[in-house]
Amino acid sequence: MTMEFKILDSIPDLTNLKSFTERYFSKRYITNVNGIKNNDIMIMFHSNRIALLSLAPSHFFFTKANDFKVNYSVGNVNRLRNSVKGKSKKGGQHLVPKSVVCKIEYDDGTSFDVPCCMKGTLVEVNEELVKNPKLLKECPDEDGYIAIILSSIAISEATKSEMLTHEEYLKVLDSFEIND
Amino acid sequence: MNDSKIIKLCKELGCCDTCCLRYIGLKSPAAYEEAKQFLVKYVRDKTEHANNVDPSTDQDETNPPEEIGPTAEQDKIEPADCANHSKEQDQTELADGVNQKTEQEAGSLQNDTEKTSCDRNGAESDEPPAKKQKTDSICVSCIGVLQEENWPQCYAMVKEVLDKKRYECDTFACALSAPIATMLRERYITLCLKEQFADYDADKLLTPLKEAWKWSFGAHLAAHVGITLDSGAVSPLLVTLNLEYPDDLQELEVLKTLSASLFESRSKQRQRFAVEFTRRSVEQALRGVTLARLRAQPAWEGGAPAPRAQARPVSVQAAHAPLYLGGRYIKLSRTLPQTPWLVNGLRMMHSSVQEIIFGPIARLYGMSPDETEYRLKFMSAGREDVDVRCLGDGRPFAVEVSDPQRTPTADELRRMCDEISEGEQVIVKSLVPVSREELAELKKGEETKCKTYEALCIKLSHTEDDELTANGDTAIRVTERDIANINSYRNSDSSRVLLSQRTPIRVLHRRPLLTRTRRILDLTAYPVAGHPQLFVVRLRTEAGTYVKEWAHGEAGRTRPRLQDALRARADILALDVASVDLPWPNTNTL
Numbered sequence: 148m149t150m151e152f153k154i155l156d157s158i159p160d161l162t163n164l165k166s167f168t169e170r171y172f173s174k175r176y177i178t179n180v181n182g183i184k185n186n187d188i189m190i191m192f193h194s195n196r197i198a199l200l201s202l203a204p205s206h207f208f209f210t211k212a213n214d215f216k217v218n219y220s221v222g223n224v225n226r227l228r229n230s231v232k233g234k235s236k237k238g239g240q241h242l243v244p245k246s247v248v249c250k251i252e253y254d255d256g257t258s259f260d261v262p263c264c265m266k267g268t269l270v271e272v273n274e275e276l277v278k279n280p281k282l283l284k285e286c287p288d289e290d291g292y293i294a295i296i297l298s299s300i301a302i303s304e305a306t307k308s309e310m311l312t313h314e315e316y317l318k319v320l321d322s323f324e325i326n327d
Numbered sequence: 328m329n330d331s332k333i334i335k336l337c338k339e340l341g342c343c344d345t346c347c348l349r350y351i352g353l354k355s356p357a358a359y360e361e362a363k364q365f366l367v368k369y370v371r372d373k374t375e376h377a378n379n380v381d382p383s384t385d386q387d388e389t390n391p392p393e394e395i396g397p398t399a400e401q402d403k404i405e406p407a408d409c410a411n412h413s414k415e416q417d418q419t420e421l422a423d424g425v426n427q428k429t430e431q432e433a434g435s436l437q438n439d440t441e442k443t444s445c446d447r448n449g450a451e452s453d454e455p456p457a458k459k460q461k462t463d464s465i466c467v468s469c470i471g472v473l474q475e476e477n478w479p480q481c482y483a484m485v486k487e488v489l490d491k492k493r494y495e496c497d498t499f500a501c502a503l504s505a506p507i508a509t510m511l512r513e514r515y516i517t518l519c520l521k522e523q524f525a526d527y528d529a530d531k532l533l534t535p536l537k538e539a540w541k542w543s544f545g546a547h548l549a550a551h552v553g554i555t556l557d558s559g560a561v562s563p564l565l566v567t568l569n570l571e572y573p574d575d576l577q578e579l580e581v582l583k584t585l586s587a588s589l590f591e592s593r594s595k596q597r598q599r600f601a602v603e604f605t606r607r608s609v610e611q612a613l614r615g616v617t618l619a620r621l622r623a624q625p626a627w628e629g630g631a632p633a634p635r636a637q638a639r640p641v642s643v644q645a646a647h648a649p650l651y652l653g654g655r656y657i658k659l660s661r662t663l664p665q666t667p668w669l670v671n672g673l674r675m676m677h678s679s680v681q682e683i684i685f686g687p688i689a690r691l692y693g694m695s696p697d698e699t700e701y702r703l704k705f706m707s708a709g710r711e712d713v714d715v716r717c718l719g720d721g722r723p724f725a726v727e728v729s730d731p732q733r734t735p736t737a738d739e740l741r742r743m744c745d746e747i748s749e750g751e752q753v754i755v756k757s758l759v760p761v762s763r764e765e766l767a768e769l770k771k772g773e774e775t776k777c778k779t780y781e782a783l784c785i786k787l788s789h790t791e792d793d794e795l796t797a798n799g800d801t802a803i804r805v806t807e808r809d810i811a812n813i814n815s816y817r818n819s820d821s822s823r824v825l826l827s828q829r830t831p832i833r834v835l836h837r838r839p840l841l842t843r844t845r846r847i848l849d850l851t852a853y854p855v856a857g858h859p860q861l862f863v864v865r866l867r868t869e870a871g872t873y874v875k876e877w878a879h880g881e882a883g884r885t886r887p888r889l890q891d892a893l894r895a896r897a898d899i900l901a902l903d904v905a906s907v908d909l910p911w912p913n914t915n916t917l
């Protein structure tokens with residue numbers, strides 16, 4: 148048996164490459180949250196029940212050109228001060244579907260809230276968005292993620308099943324366009 | 328205080344010859360091999376010595392010889408077919424003579440050791456069995472553990488276990504699990520000795536039951552099983568005998584009165600103390616027990632109660648120290664986890680490196696699948712992901728084989744390697760027995776070793792200085808400048824690249840969220856012919872670096888990332904471990 152193995156043995160089909168989040172996460176969507184048109188949220192679920200919160204591509208945010216900031220200070224809670232200890236992520240801020248994770252504040256004085264849309268423990272917020280908010284617009288499903296949330300397997304599965312799959316989401320968007 | 332007096336008192340109390348040796352503090356293993364003969368000679372020597380030196384100092388010293396002598400009863404219970412005993416006639420009689428006094432003074436206690444022994448061996452005794460209570464001969468201290476009558480059954484049980492397991496080992500060590508009541512009884516004897524002889528120091532003198540048992544029973548057992556008795560520190564084969572005494576718990580009940588507070592608090596915590604009488608709890612309880620209080624208990628009014636039955640062997644366990652086989656595995660599959668990958672009890676992949684390596688080892692030892700699960704243990708210097716190959720000289724690993732019958736021969740080890748490698752998913756070139764010390768090196772290596780990786784990567788965006796054509800659909804290509812950028816990239820004076828990595832999301836559900844600093848020690852890139860968008864990076868990293876996360880950046884959770892060196896977005900397509908820098912197992916043995 149020859150023992151010559153090279154990494155070049157492993158060149159995959161390059162026509163159908165998946166991004167990092169496409170490889171490891173399943174994307175779920177919820178539209179018109181709180182009755183606000185195109186207040187559309189995307190949650191990316193890892194198979195290990197870790198979830199990444201972000202804005203869905205159809206969110207009205209992506210149609211507005213104004214400069215903006217991401218503010219993790221909501222109500223009397225500063226999400227940037229969130230800290231978790233140990234394997235069980237003790238001390239993480241508790242989140243419910245209605246919890247506001249951050250606010251997007253425009254230079255024209257308007258703003259909107261980003262709701263969590265699921266129950267869980269806040270593990271991490273994307274501090275990079277404070278320094279470099281345009282990441283949210285440029286790559287919402289990677290560097291522009293808003294927060295990392297940990298929930299139980301049961302909650303994670305239940306939330307996933309209540310939300311739209313990517314295919315369902317695309318259909319819903321189509322029907323909106325027709326209705327409009 | 329002198330030894331003869333101690334022996335005399337022990338005999339009066341109902342101790343066997345071997346226990347007498349224990350109470351006088353004899354620590355020479357040879358003495359215990361033939362305790363009876365030794366005791367006779369010892370007492371005689373002591374007495375003669377005392378007579379010669381100063382016969383007048385102690386009246387008792389001159390007494391034993393007067394009491395020693397054959398009695399009518401002695402002749403009767405010494406049948407001719409117990410030839411080995413008659414050979415030692417004089418000494419035996421001497422020992423029983425010491426006992427004779429016991430009989431006279433204590434009245435009820437007699438020594439019918441010889442008779443019991445012969446009866447059990449099927450010899451006809453002209454003594455009617457009912458004439459004496461058999462139990463009278465059971466030692467009140469060791470409950471028969473040290474008395475030879477018990478031993479043939481022990482030999483047979485040990486032999487049965489050893490024959491079944493078929494160890495190829497020419498030494499053994501033995502361990503005893505004795506009835507706990509022996510502790511209580513021992514305490515009583517030492518308290519009596521202390522009462523008579525104020526300077527008797529049991530802590531210093533008393534030879535532990537298990538030591539005396541090893542020196543007496545163990546030595547005889549060795550002859551029966553035909554292998555050499557050695558200490559547990561030397562021999563890898565340990566034989567454990569469990570002796571049980573039917574009245575064990577019942578006898579220990581007295582401690583609940585004598586040490587009420589201790590056992591009350593224990594019974595309150597019943598959950599924690601499923602078993603009330605453990606060696607530990609009894610030892611604790613016995614610390615406060617006095618002779619007066621013990622004698623005040625009904626069962627102990629007339630001294631140590633005669634055991635109703637002898638301690639009997641109920642089980643034997645034999646276990647050989649684990650064997651460790653070391654080697655290095657090469658993993659050629661991208662769909663093979665290192666260990667069985669189970670999600671909610673369901674297997675995610677058809678096999679694993681561990682299972683492929685276990686196969687031939689389990690077959691050699693004839694292990695069933697269940698047995699394999701608890702007798703083989705897989706250890707390695709780190710692990711790679713399911714989809715990562717491990718090439719080069721492979722990754723060091725070891726398999727712990729518990730309770731092995733033998734060490735495989737060089738031929739068998741070679742054949743095992745061939746069988747492992749047959750499926751071409753895992754290649755093991757050699758397997759060698761390794762020591763426990765070497766195993767520690769393997770485990771230590773997990774934290775210290777460096778690894779070299781090769782990663783197949785793709786450039787996903789243009790760099791700022793890529794030349795773009797006007798129509799905007801310029802293909803993304805890895806340029807010479809890109810390769811040069813990676814090859815010259817560094818972000819730290821102390822090492823090539825200093826990374827700050829958060830716990831990867833893929834393990835974040837079961838590990839704490841931390842930010843770790845890791846180093847890339849070397850980093851080189853080269854283009855891939857025929858695939859202009861691809862490039863390969865070869866990097867050497869310190870232990871614990873997450874290379875995939877560095878390559879794709881994990882949404883910025885590892886910084887800097889490959890894209891910082893390339894100056895364009897990048898992702899990883901495939902990863903190989905090219906080498907694990909840990910020379911193990913020791914190359915001399917390979």
Ligand SMILES: [Zn+2]
Binds near residue numbers: 466468469473474
């Ligand atoms: Zn004894």
